[in-house]
Amino acid sequence: MRLQHKVAIVTGAASGFGAEIARVFAREGAKVAVLDINGDGARAIAREIGDAAIAIKADVTKRCEINTAVANTLNAFGGLDIVVNNAGWSHKNRPMLEVSEEDFDRVYEINVKSIYHMAFAVVPVLEERGGGVILNIGSTAGIRPRPGLTWYNGSKGAVNLLSRSMAVELAPMKIRVNCIAPVMGVTGLLEQFMGLPDTPENRAKFSATVPLGRLSEPADIANAALYLASDEAAFVTGVVLEVDGGRTI
Numbered sequence: 001m002r003l004q005h006k007v008a009i010v011t012g013a014a015s016g017f018g019a020e021i022a023r024v025f026a027r028e029g030a031k032v033a034v035l036d037i038n039g040d041g042a043r044a045i046a047r048e049i050g051d052a053a054i055a056i057k058a059d060v061t062k063r064c065e066i067n068t069a070v071a072n073t074l075n076a077f078g079g080l081d082i083v084v085n086n087a088g089w090s091h092k093n094r095p096m097l098e099v100s101e102e103d104f105d106r107v108y109e110i111n112v113k114s115i116y117h118m119a120f121a122v123v124p125v126l127e128e129r130g131g132g133v134i135l136n137i138g139s140t141a142g143i144r145p146r147p148g149l150t151w152y153n154g155s156k157g158a159v160n161l162l163s164r165s166m167a168v169e170l171a172p173m174k175i176r177v178n179c180i181a182p183v184m185g186v187t188g189l190l191e192q193f194m195g196l197p198d199t200p201e202n203r204a205k206f207s208a209t210v211p212l213g214r215l216s217e218p219a220d221i222a223n224a225a226l227y228l229a230s231d232e233a234a235f236v237t238g239v240v241l242e243v244d245g246g247r248t249i
Helices: 016-027 039-049 063-077 101-129 150-173 190-194 200-207 218-229
Strands: 007-011 031-036 053-057 082-085 132-137 175-182 240-243
Touching (some): 007 016, 007 101, 016 031, 016 082, 031 039, 039 053, 053 063, 082 101, 082 218, 101 132, 101 150, 132 150, 132 218, 150 175, 150 240, 175 218, 218 240
Parallel strands (some): 007 031, 007 082, 132 175, 175 240
């Protein structure tokens, strides 16, 4: 198993990409803290995984809740090796001047500031451990932006770039930092991204813009995360891996 004896925290893990990352990590031998603001959803995923998982209800925009979540993970599993900053949010697809300040702040607090909070909580732990992995979930929206998602695009551009900067700064501590940039996927945010009802017709219109002809699935992202978190990627850091079916070409 590729993550045997590893301990991971996955944020936004009650559904979508995060839930599948948690499942795959546990399948590959890791102990996983399933972290989400949706406590019931986190508990459901942890129950599904079994003894290799614990559920933690936490708001990633709150430093105190992140600190508590990390402490609970250490108490439960005795260490920490991998952190996946997957929690994300988007304003609805609409003209940029129609996005409220409240929605703008929420997007940046969840998508960007949460990584800032998590870094303060986990970098000292990983350094003391002798190294580790931080994996941020960015987006192709930060590489090939689309109208209607301007502020979201900017937040994911920040995630993509700060992942590379973190990689350079944390390399002396043997902490690898990488980023996955998915194309629009089959998750609960799909209608937010499209700005249209989630119908087969609307999915088909977007899928036609992807060379491989479909949206991303949670398994696509989880399998990429597994590689980047594993020792197979021991010399890989600062990468923004596009998992996009060719969308950004």
